Amino acid sequence: MKAWLLKDFGLDNLQLEEVATPQPKAGELLVKVGAVSLNFRDKAIVDGIYEPHLVPKPLIPVSDAAGTVVAIGDNVTRFKVGDRVNSHLYSRWLDGEPGPNEPDYCFGSPLPGGLAEYMIIHEDSAVGAPDNMSDIEAATLPIAALTAWYSLVDFGQIQTGQTVLVQGTGGVSIFAVQIATALGAKVIATSSSDQNLQAVKTLGAVAGINYRTTPNWADEVLKLTDGKGVDLLLDVAGGSGINQSVAATKASGRIAQIGFLTGQTVELNLMPLIFRQTTIRGIAVAPRSSFDRMNAFLNEHKIRPVIDQVYPFEKAREAYEHLARGAFGKVVIKIA
Structure with a gap:
């Protein structure tokens, strides 16, 4: 099969080569990959x-991949040949709280990922792809949609009428706007692009803040919430901005710490955190059980992914370069 191989760090070391097609062992599915989507990870x-x-x-x-089961190993019962499935990042996190070593069993590192014509997924980790979505659409779900869902529902426990702040207009953030709006929440979005802020309002956001022209964006959030702050804030930026996130969140509010776009380390001001009694929770996607519940919700509310651009398999590097420049929604690579 054809597969992209990362030989060393750096995009120049991502090479398209011929490798042996893997064979499914007991409990495993061989999936012909239809499409993959890119995340900052x-x-x-x-x-x-x-x-x-x-x-x-x-x-x-x-x-993050979607495709069709073309062969199964012994004792497979959850799926059959011809079924369409999604990969699930944390392949062994099926339900409940995460175990201590979930990162050791992630697709795309250290386990082989989906940037190939075929991939192996254990039946326990696979998720049925939504019938109403193409592989290109379904490939956007495993990290971006599921991270937004878990942050809003499992952690945030968002209720109708509450307020959510979403940073940026990348994959997680766009799904968060769509899902939070469907849950009946009011969404405030931040971005450095006025054009993107206008676009995100068409998806349901009630207000937008340009953090370039309004660097003290937390003050604007407080104005928009009558001085209270938001109930839940999805922080994809990381870095020193976490202190503004605390300021923009209500007393006893919650912050879902999802990303690290502006840095993996931070000097956290403890006194505002303590006085506001803020909960900060690191979010690393979700268990498979949450994925199953999310797909039913997306189907019920007819939520479809926002895709910025689809690249052919041979232009995977260009897709990575697009992601690096920034995307409104998702960047997808069509395999088959």
């Missing part, structure tokens, strides 16, 4: 800034 792995000690070389990268 995928770029960070290629750049060597995401747990580099866990990255095997060569590696077939990219965690």
Whole structure:
């Protein structure tokens, strides 16, 4: 089969080659990959800034895939040949709280990912792809949609009428706007682009703040919420901005710490955190059980992913470059 192999860190070291097609063992599915979508995690792995000690070389990268089961190993009962499935990043996290070593069993590093014509997924970790979505659409769900869902529902426990702040207009953030709006929440979005803020309002956001022209954006959030702050804030930026996130969140509010776009370390001002009694929870996607519940919700509310651009398999590097420039929604690579 054809597969992209990361031979060393750096995009120049991502090479398209011929490798042996894997064969499913007991309990495993062989999936013909239809499409994959890129997340910041995928770029960070290629750049060597995401747990580099866990990255095997060569590696077939990219965690988020959708495709069709073409062969099964012994004793498989959950799926059959012809079924369409999604990969699930944390392949052994099926329900409840995460175990201590979930990162050791992630697709796209250290396990082989989906940037290939075929991939192996254990039946326990696979998720049925939504019938009303193409592979291109379904490939956007495993990290971006599921992270937004888990942050809003499992952690945030968002109720109708509450307020959510979403940072940026990337994959997680766009899904968060769509899902939070469907839950009856009021969404405030931040971005450095007025054009993107206008676009995100068409998806349901009630207000937008340009953090370039309004660097003290937390003050604007307080104005928009009558001085209270938001009930839940999805922080995808990381870095020193976490202190503004605390300021923008209501007393006893919650922050879902999802990303690290502006830095993996931070000097946290403890007194505002203590006085506001803020809960900060690191969010690393979700268990498979949450994925199953989310797909039913997306179907019920007819939520479809926002895709910025689809690239052919041979132009995977260009897709990574697009992600690095920034995307409104998701960047997808069509495999088959």
